[in-house]
Amino acid sequence: MSLRIVVCVKYVPDATGDRRFADxxxxxxxAVDGLLSELDEYGVEQALRIAETHGDAEVTVLTVGPDDAKDALRKALSMGADKAVHVNDDDIHGTDVIGTSAIIAKALETTGYDLVVCGMASTDGTMGVLPALLAERLGVPQATLLSEVTLDGTTVTGRRDGDAATEQISATLPAVISVTDQSGEARYPSFKGIMAAKKKPVTSLDLDDLGIDTDTVGLTGAWTAVETITARPARTAGTIVKDEGEGGKALAAYLVEQKFI
Known part of the structure; x- marks a missing residue:
């Protein structure tokens, strides 16, 4: 039986766009274009490297999101993943990370997996807790925030770089891992890969397929909520210190006033 690698990816708003909250x-x-989360590209890359080294492996990319989230899946497929799974349901709108982890866990149980690979965080929510929540729900070990990953038989091993130390972490499959943006540059899709992605299978699932009660997800089932929203204030003009012979003193006085020195 081939090694089943599933990469969890997310369709996120472009960070360079004018991101806003809805009503x-x-x-x-x-209000802004979306794309595959850049940090998830590193997860796809590591999954592909493991598959290439292993020899007999299949890489599936999995996402939870609206219709446009297929764009994120196509990007991952064009990088080299074999197939995709898209969980899409109107009742998912507003789901927080707790509900999302429940949805993905059910989807993984449906598709089957040996190794689940995640990015270190999404570029919109930036919580970084989804891999741990997934591991808990699936009842499997986790090895998170890895900057280097290898697979030997049924053992996945990685390096975690901290502020004061570097750790070597290992887990026995099935397992959940997450990788950082230091794990290796993600490959660019080739023209051949882009064309091939159009023919790769994308399976669609909804909440009924997963046996999930709609009351446990969406805004109704969310464990977290945004209470108030305040628009970012417009940028104001900076202070200009003119040097007419006393510029140094004026600059120093300004820095002292602002408590920079």
Whole structure:
């Protein structure tokens, strides 16, 4: 039986766009273009490297999101993943990370897996807790925030770089891992890969397929909530210190006033 690697990816608003909240306090995804989370590209890359080294492996990319989230899946497929799974349901709108982890866990149980690979965080929510929540729900070990990953038989090993030390972490499959943006540059899709991605299978699932009660997800089932929203204030003009012979003193006085020195 081939090694089953599943990469969890997310379709996120472009960080360079003008991101805003909608009237229901969720992110207004219609107001800005979306794309595959850059940090998830590192997860796809590490999954592909493991598959190439292993020889007999299949890489599936899995996402939870609206119709446009297929764009994120196509990007991952064009990088080299074999197939994709898209969980899409109107009742998912507004789901927080707790509910999302429940949805993904059910999807993983449906698709089957040996190794689940995640990015270190999404570029919109930036919580970074999804891999741990997944491991807990699935009842499997986790090895998170890895900057280097290898697979030997049924043991996955990685290096975690901390502020004061470097750790070597290992887990026995099935397992959940997450990788950082230091794990290796993600490959660019080739023209051949882009064309091939159009023919790769994408399976669609909804909450009924996963046996999930709609009351446990969405805004109704969310464990967290945004209470108030305040727009970022407009940028004001900076202070200009003119040097007319006393510029140094004026600059020093300004720095002292601002408590910079």
């Amino acid at each position: 229901d306090t969720t992110t207004d995804r219609d």
